[in-house]
Amino acid sequence: MKSTINRRQFGQLLLGTAAVGLFATACGAEPGTSADGSTTLSFAWWGNDFLNAQTNEVTAAFEAENSTVTIHPRPGEWGSYWDKLATVTAGKDSPDVIQMDQKYIAEYGGRGALMDLSTLGVDTSKIDKEALATGQYSGKQYGFSTGQNALVVMANTAVFKEAGVELPDDLTWTWDDYTKLAATISGAGKGTLYGASYGNNESSLIIWLGQHGEQLYTADGELGFKEETAAKFWEQLKLQRDNGASPPASIQSEDSSASLENSLFGTNRLAMGWSWTNQLASLESATGSEVKMLRAPSLDGSAADNGMYFxxxxxxxVSSQSKNPEAAGKFVDYLLNNVDAGKILMTDRGIPTNSEVLAAITPALKPADTAVVKFLADIKPDINQAPPIPPVGASGIQEAIIRATTDVLFDRLTPEQAAAAFTTEAQAMLDSARK
Incomplete structure (x- = not known):
């Protein structure tokens, strides 16, 4: 869900020029260090009931090993998390330890709201170096990845079987193959099945641009793509609609707001949907079917050129407002590197980037998680270097992509017009953040 705070308001909040609010907090001591030397850290994250219980379990385990430290939980929900985090940061009440998303790393780190984690003594010797780099902005380490993920095509094998169609060879398939296969499945379903969803989020566009040797952002925070390449992205989505490979615009619009259990994929009416690898278990649970992860199609039929990335x-x-950065760093080190913590967190926040932790939890993984670990290892030789972190001002880009897609599918804009409008809007977001 899009934050209701715009970029200029966000900047004002961090400067303390707007009203503030608070995360719901648990009863107990406020964060800080007491006279007896005990320390209380506040810890904010978003998640559902399952993740909340899991997170409370891992904080309790940390407290058991560190008797002088108490973790003050500040859980939230994605829909309101970012508004609340901005306001508490403005009010100098930022949580010590923060669960952060990639599109906000630059927003917070670039505005001085996060600490450089490289100064806190966290052990990174067993962390995947590329994963480590994804949390760096302007030469500082503002975040440690909780786990790796990849955007893939999820194939519902039950729908393929119902349509009488074989799974594709994802090492060699092209966008043409993808579209024709999806159209065949839709045709076999005669209105009851659809072949493929529209990959229309920020990561889908990044993959598309990567196949053309371009990127959404440059390392110095500028837009890194040609307008005509973006137009081809929306031409592909329009082609899927026109060929019956993907649902009509009205059905797509309804499906985009449906819960997983009520979605086309979740109700076994969609053969191929774009999703993140860590969602495999949820997809199989919803469908009651075996779901296969497939690499993205490419332009030339080569998996090495499909633009995928981790x-x-x-x-x-860690907040730059923390009065206990040493204790906060110790807690982050525990979450990142401790094997016992890894056995609690498992893969629900992605496949661990610490090789020792991953090895320790692998024997206890469920079949779906084992499949994800293997899949990520299989595709690693062909994976692109992770793209630059979204620059300050870019956190609204995904919503702009979705709006452009909706306009194309409802024939309000041509792909060329959508690309022009998107490029103008994206550039305005970046320019506004620099003012």
């Missing part, structure tokens, strides 16, 4: 599921960050 994305951090989320990050652990």
């Amino acid at each position: 994305k951090p599921t989320m990050y652990w960050s």
Whole structure:
């Protein structure tokens, strides 16, 4: 869900020029260090009931090993998390330890709201170096990845079987193959099945641009793509609609707001949907079917050129307002590197980037998680270097992509017009953040 705070308001909040609010907090001591030397850290994250219980379990385990430190939980929900985090940061009440998302790393780190984690003594010797780099901005380490993820095509094998169609060879398939296959499945379903969803989020566009040798952002925070390349992205989505490969615009619009259990994929009416690898277990649970992860199609039929990359599921960050940065760093080190913590967190925040932790939890993984670990290892030789972190001002880009897609599918804009409008809007977001 899009934050209701715009970029200028966000900057004002961090400067303390707007009203503030608070995360719901648990009863107990406020964060700080007491006269007896005990320390209380506040810890904010977003998640559902399952993740909340899991997170409370891992904080309790940390407290058991560190008797002088108490963790003050500040859980939230994605829909309101970012508004509340901005306001508490403005009010000098930022949580010590923050679960952070990639599109906000630059927003917070670039505005001085996060600590450089490289100064806190966290052990990074067993952390995947590329994963480590994804939390860096302007030469500082503002976040440690909680785990790796990849955007893939999820194939519902039950729908393929119902349509009488074989799974594709994802090492060699092209966008043409993808579209024709999806159209065949839709045709076999005669209105009851659809072949493929529209990959229309920020990561889908990044993959598309990567196949053309371009990127959404440059390392110095500028837009890194040609307008005509973006137009081809929306031409592909329009082609899927026109060929019956994907649902009509009205059905797509309804499906985009449906819960997983009530979605086309979740109700076994969609053969191929774009999703993150860590969602495999949820997809199989919803469908009651075996779901296969497939690499993205490419332009030339080569998996090495499909533009896929590893994305951090989320990050652990520390607020620059923390009065106990040493204790906060110790807690982050525990979450990142402790094997016992890894056995609690498992893969729900992505596949651990610490090789020792991953090895320790692998024997206890459920079949779906084992499949994800293997899949990520299989595709690693062909994975692109992770793209630059979204610059300050870019956190609204995904919503702009979705709006452009909606306009194309409802024939309000041509792909060329959508690309022009999107490029103008994206540039305005970046320019506004610099003012």
